Amino acid sequence: MIDLSHHLNIASRSRHPSPLKKIIQFMALDDMVSLAGGLPHPSLFPLHTSTITASSPCTKHQIKLDLSAGKAENPFASFLQYGSGAGNAQLRQWCRDFSQHVDRPLCESFDILLHPGNTNAWSKVVNLLCERGEYILCEEFTYPSARACWIPLGNYAAPVAMDAQGLRDDSLESTLAGWELNHPGIQRPHVLYLVSVGSNPTGATMGVERRRKIYEICVRYDIIIVEDDPYFFLQFPEYELNPKTTNDPSTSNEQFLASLAPSFLQIDYQGRVIRLESFSKTLAPGLRLGYFIAHPFFIQRLLLATEVETQDPSGLSQAVVLGLLQTWGLDGYLTWLQSLRDEYQARRDWMIRAFQHEFTLVPGSQHPDLDVADSTLVAVLDAVPIFSFVPPTGGMFIWAQFHLHANPTFQKMRHDQSLEDPEECFAEHLWEIPSKVLLTPGSYYHPWQGEDKVTTQTRGAKPAVTNFRFSFSMTTREEMGRGISRLAKVVRASWEL
Amino acid sequence: MIDLSHHLNIASRSRHPSPLKKIIQFMALDDMVSLAGGLPHPSLFPLHTSTITASSPCTKHQIKLDLSAGKAENPFASFLQYGSGAGNAQLRQWCRDFSQHVDRPLCESFDILLHPGNTNAWSKVVNLLCERGEYILCEEFTYPSARACWIPLGNYAAPVAMDAQGLRDDSLESTLAGWELNHPGIQRPHVLYLVSVGSNPTGATMGVERRRKIYEICVRYDIIIVEDDPYFFLQFPEYELNPKTTNDPSTSNEQFLASLAPSFLQIDYQGRVIRLESFSKTLAPGLRLGYFIAHPFFIQRLLLATEVETQDPSGLSQAVVLGLLQTWGLDGYLTWLQSLRDEYQARRDWMIRAFQHEFTLVPGSQHPDLDVADSTLVAVLDAVPIFSFVPPTGGMFIWAQFHLHANPTFQKMRHDQSLEDPEECFAEHLWEIPSKVLLTPGSYYHPWQGEDKVTTQTRGAKPAVTNFRFSFSMTTREEMGRGISRLAKVVRASWEL
Numbered sequence: 001m002i003d004l005s006h007h008l009n010i011a012s013r014s015r016h017p018s019p020l021k022k023i024i025q026f027m028a029l030d031d032m033v034s035l036a037g038g039l040p041h042p043s044l045f046p047l048h049t050s051t052i053t054a055s056s057p058c059t060k061h062q063i064k065l066d067l068s069a070g071k072a073e074n075p076f077a078s079f080l081q082y083g084s085g086a087g088n089a090q091l092r093q094w095c096r097d098f099s100q101h102v103d104r105p106l107c108e109s110f111d112i113l114l115h116p117g118n119t120n121a122w123s124k125v126v127n128l129l130c131e132r133g134e135y136i137l138c139e140e141f142t143y144p145s146a147r148a149c150w151i152p153l154g155n156y157a158a159p160v161a162m163d164a165q166g167l168r169d170d171s172l173e174s175t176l177a178g179w180e181l182n183h184p185g186i187q188r189p190h191v192l193y194l195v196s197v198g199s200n201p202t203g204a205t206m207g208v209e210r211r212r213k214i215y216e217i218c219v220r221y222d223i224i225i226v227e228d229d230p231y232f233f234l235q236f237p238e239y240e241l242n243p244k245t246t247n248d249p250s251t252s253n254e255q256f257l258a259s260l261a262p263s264f265l266q267i268d269y270q271g272r273v274i275r276l277e278s279f280s281k282t283l284a285p286g287l288r289l290g291y292f293i294a295h296p297f298f299i300q301r302l303l304l305a306t307e308v309e310t311q312d313p314s315g316l317s318q319a320v321v322l323g324l325l326q327t328w329g330l331d332g333y334l335t336w337l338q339s340l341r342d343e344y345q346a347r348r349d350w351m352i353r354a355f356q357h358e359f360t361l362v363p364g365s366q367h368p369d370l371d372v373a374d375s376t377l378v379a380v381l382d383a384v385p386i387f388s389f390v391p392p393t394g395g396m397f398i399w400a401q402f403h404l405h406a407n408p409t410f411q412k413m414r415h416d417q418s419l420e421d422p423e424e425c426f427a428e429h430l431w432e433i434p435s436k437v438l439l440t441p442g443s444y445y446h447p448w449q450g451e452d453k454v455t456t457q458t459r460g461a462k463p464a465v466t467n468f469r470f471s472f473s474m475t476t477r478e479e480m481g482r483g484i485s486r487l488a489k490v491v492r493a494s495w496e497l
Numbered sequence: 498m499i500d501l502s503h504h505l506n507i508a509s510r511s512r513h514p515s516p517l518k519k520i521i522q523f524m525a526l527d528d529m530v531s532l533a534g535g536l537p538h539p540s541l542f543p544l545h546t547s548t549i550t551a552s553s554p555c556t557k558h559q560i561k562l563d564l565s566a567g568k569a570e571n572p573f574a575s576f577l578q579y580g581s582g583a584g585n586a587q588l589r590q591w592c593r594d595f596s597q598h599v600d601r602p603l604c605e606s607f608d609i610l611l612h613p614g615n616t617n618a619w620s621k622v623v624n625l626l627c628e629r630g631e632y633i634l635c636e637e638f639t640y641p642s643a644r645a646c647w648i649p650l651g652n653y654a655a656p657v658a659m660d661a662q663g664l665r666d667d668s669l670e671s672t673l674a675g676w677e678l679n680h681p682g683i684q685r686p687h688v689l690y691l692v693s694v695g696s697n698p699t700g701a702t703m704g705v706e707r708r709r710k711i712y713e714i715c716v717r718y719d720i721i722i723v724e725d726d727p728y729f730f731l732q733f734p735e736y737e738l739n740p741k742t743t744n745d746p747s748t749s750n751e752q753f754l755a756s757l758a759p760s761f762l763q764i765d766y767q768g769r770v771i772r773l774e775s776f777s778k779t780l781a782p783g784l785r786l787g788y789f790i791a792h793p794f795f796i797q798r799l800l801l802a803t804e805v806e807t808q809d810p811s812g813l814s815q816a817v818v819l820g821l822l823q824t825w826g827l828d829g830y831l832t833w834l835q836s837l838r839d840e841y842q843a844r845r846d847w848m849i850r851a852f853q854h855e856f857t858l859v860p861g862s863q864h865p866d867l868d869v870a871d872s873t874l875v876a877v878l879d880a881v882p883i884f885s886f887v888p889p890t891g892g893m894f895i896w897a898q899f900h901l902h903a904n905p906t907f908q909k910m911r912h913d914q915s916l917e918d919p920e921e922c923f924a925e926h927l928w929e930i931p932s933k934v935l936l937t938p939g940s941y942y943h944p945w946q947g948e949d950k951v952t953t954q955t956r957g958a959k960p961a962v963t964n965f966r967f968s969f970s971m972t973t974r975e976e977m978g979r980g981i982s983r984l985a986k987v988v989r990a991s992w993e994l
Contacts, residue, residue: 148512
């Protein structure tokens with residue numbers, strides 16, 4: 001690992017360990033009577049035992065977790081008391097072992113710090129690294145809450161073009177190489193934020209070769225990579241338009257792990273990757289629990305911020321997750337993750353099959369005029385291409401480009417000189433047709449800021465195209481069918497088919 | 498309530514509601530098929546039921562909370578899902594009703610927002626109101642984590658003198674009246690942070706008359722009062738040096754409430770009080786749960802920050818606290834709080850009785866040379882006053898002034914020209930004598946910053962005095978006795994008695 005301390009912002013440089021740390025050493029001495037601590041007395045906590053019924057990773061039977069029984073090392077009351085800021089040591093160790101097994105970080109001296117969810121983790125990273133006025137490199141379609149975190153802090157997005165594999169290395173390179181020319185007097189970005197698996201909203205997952213190229217650019221330009229990866233375990237095989245095989249036979253955990261695109265940690269030889277891990281998608285979001293994996297130097301600074309900004313994540317959440325993971329074991333957890341992956345893959349397939357039921361899906365190569373990636377499918381109605389998408393190999397979302405050139409309403413808008421952004425106007429118009437099916441407009445994910453970057457044209461985006469995000473995580477198969485059928489009806493009416 | 502929007506800092510002014518909010522309205526429409534949300538499917542959460550055994554507020558029997566049974570409005574899975582940022586609506590309503598009953602805010606249109614503990618709440622308030630370079634008014638001895646939060650953000654303390662009732666109104670007035678003169682070119686502070694009950698470290702609790710005076714000064718100088726009040730329910734009757742009565746007969750909840758110094762909310766007719774409520778001392782710190790009570794305008798801005806910085810507190814913590822409070826009921830909770838108060842009062846009394854066992858305790862009036870408050874007790878050994886303290890009427894701490902004029906080592910230090918701060922040197926020397934009893938040095942609580950304010954003399958503090966904090970929350974009666982006896986031994990040796 002190399003020295004990366006110059007990446008800290010002023011606030012992070014100014015953090016100092018609490019003087020109370022000195023006291024904690026003394027507290028641990030044999031026979032010490034400490035009148036120094038300010039903790040409430042655990043005998044006065046009104047909660048005594050906790051029992052949870054949980055899924056078994058392998059069977060349909062439920063298992064019982066007794067969070068209070070026989071835990072000499074971690075009595076239940078210890079989870080009810082103030083923690084150290086870093087989180088329960090056993091849970092941290094579990095996460096470390098798991099990461100070692102799954103992520104196989106190249107830098108073996110990585111550290112772990114628990115956090116209360118990736119929203120908070122990203123906020124802490126922005127406050128660790130970014131100074132007001134700085135630009136943050138991000139995907140050209142970005143998770144809106146990530147952006148909503150940095151905008152009030154005075155940061156700006158430097159969007160990098162994406163393709164079916166997510167962030168493009170050539171666009172990253174040209175953004176950085178041309179920075180001084182295009183942004184005179186503004187510091188070159190030193191932080192890259194990305195969701196490299198099942199990107200929200202585009203669903204793109206980045207393969208290992210792309211990762212290597214991006215990593216090398218980040219080495220050359222001294223960029224810290226922040227890998228926000230909640231969907232890591234929801235990586236699916238390619239969608240088969242005309243499946244030759246029936247369902248895959250179940251695979252071993254090792255085969256499952258081997259099938260996953262690797263984390264940036266696996267190619268990070270300098271310690272410049274900060275990985276944000278979350279239990280929100282793998283266990284439950286309400287736990288508000290996840291962990292950082294990073295260079296010990298960054299972890300130490302993040303810990304100092306944690307001590308004064310959040311303290312430990314909820315002790316109940318820690319107790320439940322530790323209990324569950326210990327009971328399941330590493331292999332059980334991987335089995336659980338694999339079955340979860342299968343569930344979301346089935347949902348992806350339901351959604352695409354619902355498309356197939358209402359539209360004709362054809363490979364992008366059949367519509368060369370649309371200029372889409374090879375792996376794209378085009379949803380066609382009466383020979384008119386309506387929308388296209390790359391079937392995602394990860395996550396919870398399908399990102400659709402709606403092709404508007406054949407739409408009569410859009411044609412009118414396009415020739416209306418009073419409209420600054422006809423694509424966006426059409427998207428709003430389409431979205432607001434009362435159709436009882438709700439998609440998320442693509443504009444929600446635009447990271448561009450500034451007067452000069454608000455329209456489709458000034459962003460340099462494809463003309464006569466607008467994006468919508470379909471989520472396949474929350475609806476039943478029947479609801480998906482109903483929703484897509486309603487969408488087809490709206491399309492027929494709007495395209496006059 | 499008045500318009501206080503000019504108190505927001507630039508970051509808070511720049512916060513805008515997420516565009517996703519617009520979508521949420523549509524999601525709620527009848528028969529809508531939403532493909533817009535990005536939530537994981539609750540059927541895939543591996544946690545199903547949770548049972549907790551808890552204390553009964555009235556009896557020694559334990560009660561059983563089933564967090565999953567018969568909760569049509571709040572099924573257990575709803576606590577495992579992403580929340581709205583504001584927290585569970587029923588729990589918020591519970592807190593609102595409770596605050597209405599207990600705090601009786603003068604501004605009835607106050608709002609509630611859940612937060613993950615007062616550490617995070619204070620951090621959010623600093624990030625709501627304070628700009629880099631600004632000064633924050635605070636008690637002259639301040640909770641170190643509160644200060645460690647604002648220092649890296651570029652804020653400075655403006656310490657206000659304290660007495661037995663906490664922050665002094667005359668010192669606040671003179672600090673503000675003389676601000677421009679003493680701090681030319683620096684903006685007058687507009688935020689006051691204080692722990693007005695059982696202050697950490699001084700143990701001081703502020704009476705209603707003092708509160709009114711301070712509030713009026715804050716109105717005059719347009720100051721926002723941030724009342725961090727974790728010890729509110731741990732308010733004790735005065736300590737009786739020579740108790741005439743035996744234990745008080747049990748009092749009703751109404752008598753209990755009437756015995757408590759009121760919150761600033763009760764005199765706040767403009768909405769300039771932001772109150773930080775915590776369950777850490779009343780239930781358990783590991784829950785990481787509390788709530789803001791404030792002007793709806795502040796709550797709305799704090800909510801916007803919550804959405805991108807932390808999201809909801811842990812759903813498990815919310816479920817447990819809601820379950821417990823609903824089962825106990827408002828009256829049951831007050832009974833619990835009263836018994837908790839009794840427990841900590843007993844601990845305060847054990848500690849002072851342990852002092853009495855090793856030292857002679859006499860009223861401060863018997864040592865007029867010490868210049869201490871009327872309610873002070875002086876711990877004397879062989880006619881030499883060693884330390885003095887005001888028996889606290891709230892919280893977990895006894896704040897002791899050690900009087901050093903008769904100490905031979907201190908006398909030598911005092912005449913050693915090479916020592917810049919003999920009081921502090923002596924404190925360190927005393928603290929480091931291996932005595933197997935640990936106190937917290939008073940210097941940990943100094944909010945003064947800057948080269949010119951580091952010594953006892955430059956701070957304008959009393960000469961030949963140094964402070965230590967005794968905590969009575971965590972030790973048994975026997976341990977307290979052992980600890981104080983060890984302290985007496987150290988004192989005898991150091992003072993050569």
